[in-house]
Amino acid sequence: MSDTDERIEKIRALLGELEGELRTPDDRAFVRNFDALEIPELVSQVVRFLQPLLNPYEAAVYWHMFELAVLRSGDQYCRVSTRGLMNGVVRSASGQGDVLSIQTTRGALQGLEERGAIQRVGEPTREGTPYRVLLPEEIPACCELMKPASPAATTPVDVVRNLDYYNVRENRLKVFERDGYLCKYCGKQLTRFTATLDHVQPVSEGGDNSIANLVTACLHCNSRRGSRPVMDIINEAEKRDT
Ligand SMILES: [Zn+2]
Numbered sequence: 001m002s003d004t005d006e007r008i009e010k011i012r013a014l015l016g017e018l019e020g021e022l023r024t025p026d027d028r029a030f031v032r033n034f035d036a037l038e039i040p041e042l043v044s045q046v047v048r049f050l051q052p053l054l055n056p057y058e059a060a061v062y063w064h065m066f067e068l069a070v071l072r073s074g075d076q077y078c079r080v081s082t083r084g085l086m087n088g089v090v091r092s093a094s095g096q097g098d099v100l101s102i103q104t105t106r107g108a109l110q111g112l113e114e115r116g117a118i119q120r121v122g123e124p125t126r127e128g129t130p131y132r133v134l135l136p137e138e139i140p141a142c143c144e145l146m147k148p149a150s151p152a153a154t155t156p157v158d159v160v161r162n163l164d165y166y167n168v169r170e171n172r173l174k175v176f177e178r179d180g181y182l183c184k185y186c187g188k189q190l191t192r193f194t195a196t197l198d199h200v201q202p203v204s205e206g207g208d209n210s211i212a213n214l215v216t217a218c219l220h221c222n223s224r225r226g227s228r229p230v231m232d233i234i235n236e237a238e239k240r241d242t
Pocket of ligand 1: 183219
């Protein structure tokens, strides 16, 4: 084994140790991998529903932790230290140097915890304190903002909206739920972010946006199908599988 190989082995072992430390068996239930397609939607939700609830320092610290826990490791967990957050995350607005004060940094972490945007999941060590970074859909105050407008505030246009299962987001979800988030054609398990809707009878042939004319499909099957009849695709998939 060369020196480089040995060094890489050591680094791997170290990483393994760190990861083991970070996650207790109970935490594993929360571990979730993010589909690349989910990320734009998550970022959009943070900007629209969480950021308005935060002060600028809290927002900066949240984005920093979001990057570590969601974009880098994909499991919503990260380890940060007050000292690490003071330097290089965001510039102080106090006019007394770029580094945040320890009070501002602690205040930001505390503010995020109080809002339910982050959760401390273990004791601090030399590497920092382990946190779970929550997503807008898991933060009660954000869920309030994410709720669709109340029925009283809506207009008669709603009658049309209620019939349109293609263009109205909450109706689209009903179709996905009916189909168990499974692609009707290949059976792939999808998520809210990867599922697409497919018209059974294409719009070009007079198909409408009613729930009966829509099925859940993965992007691949949906784009492959174009306006071909549904049965062709199912028969083809069955032939392929047998
Ligand atoms: Zn599919």
